[in-house]
Structure formats: structure tokens, C-alpha cells
Amino acid sequence: MSIAALLSESAQNDTQNEWVLASNNNGKLAEFKRLFAEAHLDVTIVPQGQLNIEDAIEDGLSFVENAIIKARHASRISGLPAIADDSGLCVPVIGNAPGIYSARYAGDHGNDEKNNAKLIKDLQPTREQRPDTPIDGLFVCVLAMVRHADDPLPIIAQGLWHGEILEKPHGDGGFGYDPLFWLPDLQATAASLSAVDKNRVSHRGQAIQQLLAQL
Template structure:
């Protein structure tokens, strides 16, 4: 089994990666960078792709192993695609705490002036980058998008991040009301991972 470093210590992301890789029966094990004593990279890119590449190269350079990085977030067109790459620290940008609850609270406040009789569209975006070594000139890049609507109040207790506010009209549920297997089959990260796994199989 070849070890791949996951350039994240987010337990929700780690669980999704491990589950999908296990189902794919690939000869790789996923190790979060924290277990190897690797610090977080400085994410100073201006796009999901740039930040994912920065994180993957950083983890690979520190470990000497192949690395996978995920940069993902929620994009709301009516807010100019905010919170976007700042999704994980949306509230802290204005002095709030860095937490899911604070981020969700800020998003709801930002959307208040836009609440009308029509749904507010939003989408989760995930960009996955895998580098075989730190200076890999041809990173594997896979992207997934999950279209939905932004609720006016939290619904559901599963998932993490903005899941309780992300509504899937075709299911009549929020992302936080889905079980893990249903979410993995539909989500932006699930889509991107499926593309990455398909590449690794070839």
C-alpha cells in the first residue's frame, strides 16, 4: 500500500476521503498531514485551484510523499461568489470566530437583504490536486460542483461547514440531512474524488 499525504487535518474531509478510497479498493492509504507533524500551508492563492496546488506541494515537500490537497467552499452568485475560497474563515474576516456556526451566521446576515420570493442559488465547489512529488510539473486536477439553494435557517445535524444551509431541491433536504453515503454520492467532493479515483485506476 502506498502512502499518500492528505494536506488537511479536517476530520470531516478525512472521513470522506477514507470512505471513498476504501470503496474504490485502491492500493493507497490516506494519512493526514498532522500525523506527520506537517504544518498548514499559507493559502495565499486567489482561486481554489491555486490554493489546492499550494497545499499539495507543501505537504509533499515536507513529507517526501505524494500528496492530495482539497480546496473547497461555497459560492453564492448573488454575493459575487462569496464566501468562495474564504469559506472556512468567512466570519473571522470581519473579526468573528473561526467556526462553522459563526460562518453560517455571517452568511445568513449577508443574504438578508437579498431574501425575496425566489430561491437563492448557491453551489459547493471542490478542486482536488494530487502531486506525485513536490515539484510535479503535471499535477492531477479534478473538480466537482454541487448545485443547490441557500436556506434561511439551519436544517439537519449531519455533515459540517455550510451543510445545514445547503438545500437540494430534488431531494427536499439539506446536505446536513443526508447520511454519509448519500452525501458522498452527490457532493462536490464526491464528484471530484470520483474523477481522481478514475484517473488513478487508469
């Protein structure tokens, strides 16, 4: 059987099942539910916390590795198909940091204020050397979907969102590095966009659309 046929058959067999989201992020859960409903997939998405599944140990060295680790972990414990999201911000001038460590860049997991402050500080030498040059940034999202814990052919989808990194936060919406992520085409930061507009163009929105296309 070809890979395309295998994917098609697996997706058809799975679409009546519950799938586990290897995250307890309410924003991600709402986004998955909405987009899956729009795609008319008869799937119930359940956050892993509802099944008493603790977070996986993310010891991979890339977004892809960590997404697969989290998906396999959730699937193994639940016995259900699982989807995992691994995402973050890459800034080329500082070696693509924060990268896979975006959520804990300043040491405390999920402390957006400290993470943003550290990024601003780490970029200061570059700004002093090149005061008139924008600093490029890239939001990355990788989704991994496994039909079972030992699935040899995970479905992988990736979204990339290009922008620039500001010196000061701007905007009250979003989370993470959104207040520093400037979008020249829209003349706004990610934190200034409505949830609908952000989902339409963001790295996670792109990755989910790719995933849906493969399903």
C-alpha cells in the same frame, strides 16, 4: 511520452506508496480511505498532522491554486505524493462569496455558527428585494494530487454541487454551510442527509470519483 501514458505510469508507480492528505480533517480522511479501498488502490492515506506538517499558507486566489499550494507543501515536507482538498460555498448574488474564504468568512477559522450567521445577514438585502426568488448556491471542491513537490503535471479533479440557500439552518448533520444548503430534488438540506447519501452526491464525492477515474 504522451500525457495519458505519463499519468498511467505515475499512478502505477505510486499505488504501493503512502500518500499524504494535506488536511487533518477526520471526515475527509475517512472518506478518502473508504473510496480508495472501494477502488482497490493499494494506497495508505496519512493525514499531514501525523507527520508533524503544519498547514500551508493559502495565498492563492482560487480553489485550484490553493489546492495545489497545499499539496506541494505537504509533499515537499514529507517527500511523499500528496493530495489536497480546497472547497467552499459560492453564492453568485454576493459575488461568489464566501468562496475560498468559506471557512473563515466571519473571521474565526472553522466557526460554523458565525459563518452561517454572516451569510444569512449578507443575503438579507437580496431577500428583501426579491422575496419570492430562491437564492442559488454552489458548493465547490477541487482536489489536487502531486507525485512530488515540483510535479509539473498535478492531477486536478473538481466537483460542483448546486442548491439553494435557506434563511434559517435546518438539519443536525454535516458541517460548515450544510444546514443552509437546500437541495430541491431531494427536499432536504445537506445537513439532513446521511453521510452515505451525502458522499454519493456532494461536491467532494464527485471530485474524489473524478480523481479515482484519472488514477
